[in-house]
Structure formats: structure tokens, C-alpha cells
Amino acid sequence: MTTTVETPAPTEETPRGPKPMLGEPRSTTAHITICAFVIIPTLVLIAAVPLAWGWGLSWVDIGLAVFFYYLSGLGVTIGFHRHFTHGSFKAKRPVRIGLAVAGMMAVQGSILHWVADHRRHHAFSDKEGDPHSPWLHGTTPWGLTKGFWHAHMGWTLNRDKTNAERFAPDLLADNDIKLVDKYFSLFTVATFVLPGVLGGLITWSWWGALTAFFWAGIVRVGFLHHVTWSTNSICHLIGDRPFKSKDKAANFWPLAILSFGESWHNLHHADPTSARHGVKRWQLDTSARIIWIFEKFGWVHSVRWPSEQRLARITVTEAAH
Numbered sequence: 001m002t003t004t005v006e007t008p009a010p011t012e013e014t015p016r017g018p019k020p021m022l023g024e025p026r027s028t029t030a031h032i033t034i035c036a037f038v039i040i041p042t043l044v045l046i047a048a049v050p051l052a053w054g055w056g057l058s059w060v061d062i063g064l065a066v067f068f069y070y071l072s073g074l075g076v077t078i079g080f081h082r083h084f085t086h087g088s089f090k091a092k093r094p095v096r097i098g099l100a101v102a103g104m105m106a107v108q109g110s111i112l113h114w115v116a117d118h119r120r121h122h123a124f125s126d127k128e129g130d131p132h133s134p135w136l137h138g139t140t141p142w143g144l145t146k147g148f149w150h151a152h153m154g155w156t157l158n159r160d161k162t163n164a165e166r167f168a169p170d171l172l173a174d175n176d177i178k179l180v181d182k183y184f185s186l187f188t189v190a191t192f193v194l195p196g197v198l199g200g201l202i203t204w205s206w207w208g209a210l211t212a213f214f215w216a217g218i219v220r221v222g223f224l225h226h227v228t229w230s231t232n233s234i235c236h237l238i239g240d241r242p243f244k245s246k247d248k249a250a251n252f253w254p255l256a257i258l259s260f261g262e263s264w265h266n267l268h269h270a271d272p273t274s275a276r277h278g279v280k281r282w283q284l285d286t287s288a289r290i291i292w293i294f295e296k297f298g299w300v301h302s303v304r305w306p307s308e309q310r311l312a313r314i315t316v317t318e319a320a321h
């Protein structure tokens with residue numbers, strides 16, 4: 001018996017082969033702006049925090065910093081990552097828009113670029129084409145140091161831009177998301193200014209506005225940047241690998257709380273559409289817990305929760321050790 005393999009006819013979407021991996025490189029203005037928003041909060045974290053510790057830090061600043069850390073951080077983990085990139089659940093329209101806006105407040109690039117970059121990361125994970133693998137500079141100590149720097153922060157200073165037409169056509173076809181994406185600069189300003197305004201109003205002073213802007217604005221954005229980037233750098237280098245993934249993704253428990261469950265990264269690469277990354281009872285995963293609450297409220301549905309069968313299929317067996 002012979003089997004005929006039919007070659008699919010080219011459609012309008014795939015005229016001749018796949019679309020290129022990279023789009024037009026960033027303009028010089030965009031490049032300089034992005035570098036500034038990557039480097040300045042980091043420098044503030046490194047230099048100003050030790051100097052300013054104990055100076056001008058009030059409970060109002062701490063409260064606002066925690067609030068905006070959770071708002072923007074969960075916008076990235078639940079929204080940009082689990083919902084928009086991987087479709088691990090479906091959401092009602094206002095929730096979807098809310099998640100997109102909250103994610104934009106993290107200053108990690110616009111939603112279209114974030115999703116396109118991250119889907120490229122999964123498509124080429126730890127191989128040529130991955131935008132932020134720590135393994136592409138060799139395995140010598142120097143190669144891994146270079147790799148760590150590239151995976152953590154260096155890649156954000158690169159002018160390459162992932163082609164959203166290839167990696168995020170679904171979002172490009174979504175008018176709500178395109179509109180949110182268009183106002184990236186507005187949300188960037190808001191994420192720094194809002195804490196300042198709230199701090200000023202709560203303390204009814206300019207000084208309160210300034211310290212809230214500093215701690216809950218710049219320092220919070222810088223800190224969240226490094227936690228998110230650690231998933232790309234640390235969680236592809238060290239940790240446990242109890243699940244079968246085709247790359248070096250690892251579970252790194254010390255970052256579980258700060259990363260809202262994203263540091264259970266080995267499970268994530270083994271089963272990218274799972275809504276829960278910390279699948280074991282004791283593996284804290286704040287993002288999954290909040291998705292669960294949203295589900296109870298009926299705000300999200302079709303959540304892809306891990307099942308025993310799914311986990312058994314991806315678990316590394318003793319024989320494979």
C-alpha cells in the first residue's frame with residue numbers, strides 16, 4: 001500500500017516559505033530610548049538604593065512599590081506570558097484588555113514585541129535563533145559569563161526586532177491589542193508618574209510624591225526587570241530538571257515568589273501551554289492562583305490546568321537518568 005503525502009498549496013499567509021525571523025531593525029531613536037529605559041532603572045538600583053536606603057523611604061512608598069510590582073509583574077506573567085503568548089486560558093474582553101495594560105506597565109517592551117520575542121524563544125529554545133539563550137557562546141567559564149550577560153540584559157540592547165508578522169499574527173489581527181500596543185509610551189509614562197501622584201496625594205506633600213516616584217516608580221521597574229530577566233538567564237542555567245524539555249530550562253525555587261511562579265521554568269518549557277508552572281503542591285505559583293480566582297469569578301475560562309496524565313507524560317523517568 002502506498003501513502004501519498006500531499007503538499008499543502010501555498011496560501012496567502014505563506015506565499016513562499018516562512019516569513020523572515022526578524023523584522024525591520026529598530027530606529028536609532030527607538031534604540032536610544034529603549035537603552036535608556038533598560039539602563040537607567042538598573043543604575044538607580046545599583047547606585048541609589050544603597051545610598052538612599054533609610055533615607056526618604058516611607059511605608060507609603062513600600063506599599064505603593066509592592067502594589068505596582070504586583071500589578072505590572074502579574075500583567076506580564078498572567079497576561080503577556082500565560083495568556084497572550086501561550087494561550088493557557090481564554091479571557092473575557094475587559095479582562096484581556098486589563099491584562100494587556102497591566103503588562104505594559106512593566107516597561108518590558110510593547111505587548112506585540114514581548115509576545116513575538118517570547119514565542120521565538122520557545123521556537124528556538126537554547127539554539128541559534130533564540131533571542132536570549134545563555135548557551136550560545138560556548139560552555140567555557142568565559143563563554144557562560146558572556147552567555148549569562150546576553151541572556152539577562154545584553155539581548156535587550158540589541159537592535160534586532162523579532163518579526164511580529166511571523167510570530168504574533170493573532171495579536172496583529174486583534175484591534176483591542178493593537179490599540180493598547182500603540183500607546184506604549186503613554187503606559188510607560190503612567191507607570192512612573194502614577195506612583196508619584198498617589199504618593200503625593202496620600203502624604204499631601206511634594207516630598208511624598210518624589211519618594212514614591214523614586215521607590216515605587218524607578219526602583220520597582222528596575223527590580224522587576226531583573227527578576228523577569230533572571231527567568232531567561234538563571235532559569236536556563238541552574239536548577240532542577242525533573243521534566244522533559246528540549247532545552248536547558250530549569251526549576252529554580254529561590255525565585256518562585258518574586259517571579260510569581262515563573263521560575264518553575266523547566267515545567268514551563270516541557271508543557272508551555274499549562275496555566276500552572278509550579279505543579280507540585282509546595283511549588284508556589286502566584287500567577288496560577290490568581291488565574292484560578294479569575295476562573296471562579298467567571299472572568300477567564302478554558303484554563304489548561306495540568307492533569308496527572310499530562311504530567312506523567314513529561315516526567316523524566318528514572319531510566320532516563
Ligand SMILES: [Zn+2]
Binds near residue numbers: 121231232249265269
Ligand atoms: Zn525559557
Ligand SMILES: [Zn+2]
Binds near residue numbers: 085086122268272
Ligand atoms: Zn513561555
